[in-house]
Each structure stands twice: as structure tokens, then as C-alpha cells.
Amino acid sequence: MGVPSRLVSAVDAPSPPVFTVRPALAADVDGLVAIEAAAFETDRIARRSFRKLVEAPTAAITVAALPGGRLIGYALLLFRAGTGMARLYSIAVVPEQRGSGAGTALMAEAERVAYARDRLLLRLEVREDNARGIRLYERLGYRRIGRYLDYYEDHANALRYEKRLRGDAQTTAVRYYEQTTDFTCGPCCVMMALGHFRKDYALGPVEEIKLWRQATTVFMMAGLGGCDPHGLAVSAARNGLSASVHVSREGSLFLESVRDPEKRRVMELAQEDFRRQTIAFEIPIAYRPLDVAAIRAGLAEGALVIVLISAYRMFGKKVPHWVLVVGDDGRHLFVHDPWVEDREHETHADAANLPIPYADFERMARWGREPLRAAVVLRPR
Ligand SMILES: CC(C)(COP(=O)(O)OP(=O)(O)OC[C@H]1O[C@@H](n2cnc3c(N)ncnc32)[C@H](O)[C@@H]1OP(=O)(O)O)[C@@H](O)C(=O)NCCC(=O)NCCS
Structure with a gap:
């Protein structure tokens, strides 16, 4: 299809590759809608929104697909023009494929895509009762920066997280020192x-x-x-x-x-x-x-x-x-x-x-x- 894709193997799986991650195409809209229906009870992204977002220059959707082509997960980033910020608007993996590394791989790819577009901060919101999502983000180094009350359709609160992206930043031999006063x-x-x-x-x-x-x-x-x-x-x-x-x-x-x-x-x-x-x-x-x-x-x-x-x-x-x-x-x-x-x-x-x-x-x-x-x-x- 001419689209770069990355092979990803599950952590302990004997026979990689298990799924690939790649940018979403217009032909993936049905698959995205199916993931959305399987993963979320409320606040679902509508088909027409996916259709727009797949093409939008201000969005980037990464999908995870099985070898036969079936989509099992996606991550959706939004970029606001003129800022160094990207927002993870949504991520989902179909229930029967959870726990095999797809979420982690989609996050890694989303971070790479955001960094490649010169976004240095990735922000996201997660339901306060979504222990699995919160664990994933905290394991990947996201820092809690706040809380929105009554954020979702069913009035659940959201926690806000943020990570500063590094890409493949080279190391430096210059030792870092943190100032200990306001003026030094x-x-x-x-x-x-x-x-x-x-x-x-x-x-x-x-x-x-x-x-x-x-x-x-x-x-x-x-x-x-x-x-x-x-x-x-x-x-x-x-x-x-x-x-x-x-x-x-x-x-x-x-x-x-x-x-x-x-x-x-x-x-x-x-x-x-x-x-x-x-x-x-x-x-x-x-x-x-x-x-x-x-x-x-x-x-x-x-x-x-x-x-x-x-x-x-x-x-x-x-x-x-x-x-x-x-x-x-x-x-x-x-x-x-x-x-x-x-x-x-x-x-x-x-x-x-x-x-x-x-x-x-x-x-x-x-x-x-x-x-x-x-x-x-x-x-x-
Ligand atoms: C949040 C979500 C995207 C995570 O996706 P996932 O594919 O399950 O994520 P991973 O498999 O990468 O990681 C999940 C766990 O499985 C473990 N895991 C990863 N690969 C594994 C493997 N091969 N074998 C066993 N465990 C594995 C990870 O260590 C991780 O452990 P944790 O329980 O300590 O977090 C998924 O649960 C989901 O779609 N949830 C519903 C939608 C949602 O809540 N979205 C977020 C909204 S903000």
C-alpha cells in the first residue's frame, strides 16, 4: 500500500510478528468504527468524524492490524496549529486483544509521530475509573497534571496527563544543574x-x-x-x-x-x-x-x-x-x-x-x- 509499517512482536510471544502498526487510511474507517463500538460504552467517535479525521492535516491516526488485515486498535492524535503540543484524543484496543502489547505499541508510535511533527508535549485525558488506561500511561512516563470534573457524557471525572517527548534525542556530555534560587x-x-x-x-x-x-x-x-x-x-x-x-x-x-x-x-x-x-x-x-x-x-x-x-x-x-x-x-x-x-x-x-x-x-x-x-x-x- 506504500505506507510505512512497523512490525511489533508481543513481549513473550513465541512467534512474532503478532500485529503491525501503521498510519490509518480512508479504507480503515469501517475497522475504526468497529473498534470504537467494541471498546467504548459512551462518548464514541462517530463514523463521519473518523472519515474526516483520517484525512485531516490536524490529526494523525495510527492503527494496529493483525496479519490478515483486521484492525485491533487505534490511537488518535490531534495537533493544534502553532503550538508544541499534541493531544491523544483517543486510544482503544478491542477487548479480546488487550494485554498483548498493542496499547503500548500504539502509544509508542503516537509519540514518535507527534515528535516527528515537532510536538514536544503529549497530553491526554483519562476517566478517573479507568485503572487500566491510567496504569498504561503512568508506566510510559506520563505525569498527572490535573483533573476535570464532570468531563464525560455520563458525568465521570477525567484525569489529565502529560509527557514531554524526546524522540531519539541524543545524550549530552554536559552535566545538568538545577538553579536553587529564582534569580541564578x-x-x-x-x-x-x-x-x-x-x-x-x-x-x-x-x-x-x-x-x-x-x-x-x-x-x-x-x-x-x-x-x-x-x-x-x-x-x-x-x-x-x-x-x-x-x-x-x-x-x-x-x-x-x-x-x-x-x-x-x-x-x-x-x-x-x-x-x-x-x-x-x-x-x-x-x-x-x-x-x-x-x-x-x-x-x-x-x-x-x-x-x-x-x-x-x-x-x-x-x-x-x-x-x-x-x-x-x-x-x-x-x-x-x-x-x-x-x-x-x-x-x-x-x-x-x-x-x-x-x-x-x-x-x-x-x-x-x-x-x-x-x-x-x-x-x-
Ligand atoms: C487502555 C488500552 C488501550 C490498553 O491497551 P492494551 O493493548 O491492553 O495495552 P498493553 O497490552 O500494551 O498493556 C496492558 C497490559 O498488558 C501487559 N502486556 C503487554 N503485553 C503483554 C503480553 N505479551 N503478555 C502479557 N501481558 C502483556 C502490559 O504489561 C500491561 O500491563 P499492566 O496491566 O501493568 O498495564 C485498552 O485497555 C483499551 O482499549 N481500553 C478501553 C479503551 C480505553 O480505556 N482507552 C483509553 C481511554 S483514555
Whole structure:
């Protein structure tokens, strides 16, 4: 049929293959309707919906089929344009075939399809009383993120789950470190680079605060306690790295949200000092933004790149944030994000070596109304 399919064997079955998984075709609609009728009592997807969904660019249906062609299960993904998110709208296996790995195989294929379409998060809802579904998702690493009351036709509640997809993400030799304060993202990026380039260097919270004190432009008051690119480059150079600064314009940065005149004055003076120190350390400054192509070129030469992003797209907070770019696979940049969002039940696994599609990264790597763009390229000296 010209459609790629994957052979899957049951875990302990003596004679593989048992079923194949492949994308659904228009001719599969009858089979999909039959699975739906066998698997669900309520909230069934109608035949006309399957007919549309099989063709829709915003959906992807994967089916599991026996060697004779009979369909035994499907997984249906929906994609919303312009987001990094896919939603598992439905998954079902006919009752007599459950427990033989079809559900697991359909989930694996759905994750692969979503990742191939640059979706990095897969979300789903499951009935609170569906122990089997919940077990499957939790076994596959899905994290519970919420609950909807009265979600289904019969008033049952739904649990919401989410997984961050990795595809075949390559590993990185750069050690990850999670920031231990709200304001040390930049210094933590410098520290991870130091840990990578200097074999004698030990990462830890004392170093985190030391690097922050070397790089921050702000004294303690409400608002930003962060670091500017010149300060980060200077702290990297002080600790033995070679650095270059790339910033979209000259002058003081991050002042648009600072109302207190005294704080503005201190920030301006501190940044002036850092610009002078940058020159004293002979750190090159380029007054133009570093785009994805330039970041990739730096990585290819063994550099690591600290980039300013707006945390808005990641966490919904309009604060400037620094991440460390550690890898590139030809479609995504991989970042170590020192911030782990505890409130979203994140762990290191969500923040380390995180793949971000190039176009998303370009949109993310800017801050404020200007917008400001800034990066610091780090290399061993
Ligand atoms: C949820 C559902 C899709 C899972 O499908 P499945 O084909 O049974 O899933 P798997 O076989 O991959 O895994 C189910 C279990 O069988 C086990 N299993 C997998 N292959 C096996 C094999 N060859 N031999 C024995 N056990 C096996 C798995 O380890 C798993 O164990 P668990 O009980 O600890 O979870 C299926 O139960 C279903 O269609 N349910 C009704 C519809 C539904 O609830 N959909 C989800 C709505 S959100």
C-alpha cells in the first residue's frame, strides 16, 4: 500500500510478528468504527468524524492490524496549529486483544509521530475509573497534571496527563544543574559550561552564588535579580573560559520593567561597569543578535551558548530567562534549562537536554517589547 509499517512482536510471544502498526487510511474507517463500538460504552467517535479525521492535516491516526488485515486498535492524535503540543484524543484496543502489547505499541508510535511533527508535549485525558488506561500511561512516563470534573457524557471525572517527548534525542556530555534560587539561571548556565570545559571544576550552590555575585547587575529589591550578558561573560572569563557577547543593541538592558528610579540608576551603573570589564577582559562584543544558524555553527566547533529567552512561552511568565544550548540534531536545539517548574511537577528529566524546534527557538529567544536578544558564546581558553 506504500505506507510505512512497523512490525511489533508481543513481549513473550513465541512467534512474532503478532500485529503491525501503521498510519490509518480512508479504507480503515469501517475497522475504526468497529473498534470504537467494541471498546467504548459512551462518548464514541462517530463514523463521519473518523472519515474526516483520517484525512485531516490536524490529526494523525495510527492503527494496529493483525496479519490478515483486521484492525485491533487505534490511537488518535490531534495537533493544534502553532503550538508544541499534541493531544491523544483517543486510544482503544478491542477487548479480546488487550494485554498483548498493542496499547503500548500504539502509544509508542503516537509519540514518535507527534515528535516527528515537532510536538514536544503529549497530553491526554483519562476517566478517573479507568485503572487500566491510567496504569498504561503512568508506566510510559506520563505525569498527572490535573483533573476535570464532570468531563464525560455520563458525568465521570477525567484525569489529565502529560509527557514531554524526546524522540531519539541524543545524550549530552554536559552535566545538568538545577538553579536553587529564582534569580541564578544565568550563573547556573555559566557553571554548567565551566563543569563541561574544566575537568577540575565542581558544581554546587556555593559556586552558584559566587558566580551570581560576579555577574549580577541588581541589588536585592523586588523585581529582577538577574544577570546581563556582559556580566555573565565576565564571570565566565574570570573563571577561565573564553567568551564572546552578542546583543541586539548597545546601552543598558532590562530597564523597561524597572520603575523605581534608584534601582534603575544602580542597574545602569552596574551594567556600565560590566561593559568596561568586558573590554578589560578583551571579550569581543557584537551588537547584532546571534541567530539559530550562528548558534549551530558555534556548537559544531565545540562551543556552548547561553541564550536569553522569554520564559513566557515555556512557563507563562514574562520574565527574562537564560538557558544553555548544548546540542543540535539538524532540526532542534537542545537546551539545559536550569529552571525546574515544581508547580507543574517537573523533574530534571523535563528541563535537561530539552529539544526545541529551530523556529520555536527563534521565537523564544527574545525578551520584552524591543525585543532584546542576547547570547554569550563560551569556549575553553
Ligand atoms: C487502555 C488500552 C488501550 C490498553 O491497551 P492494551 O493493548 O491492553 O495495552 P498493553 O497490552 O500494551 O498493556 C496492558 C497490559 O498488558 C501487559 N502486556 C503487554 N503485553 C503483554 C503480553 N505479551 N503478555 C502479557 N501481558 C502483556 C502490559 O504489561 C500491561 O500491563 P499492566 O496491566 O501493568 O498495564 C485498552 O485497555 C483499551 O482499549 N481500553 C478501553 C479503551 C480505553 O480505556 N482507552 C483509553 C481511554 S483514555
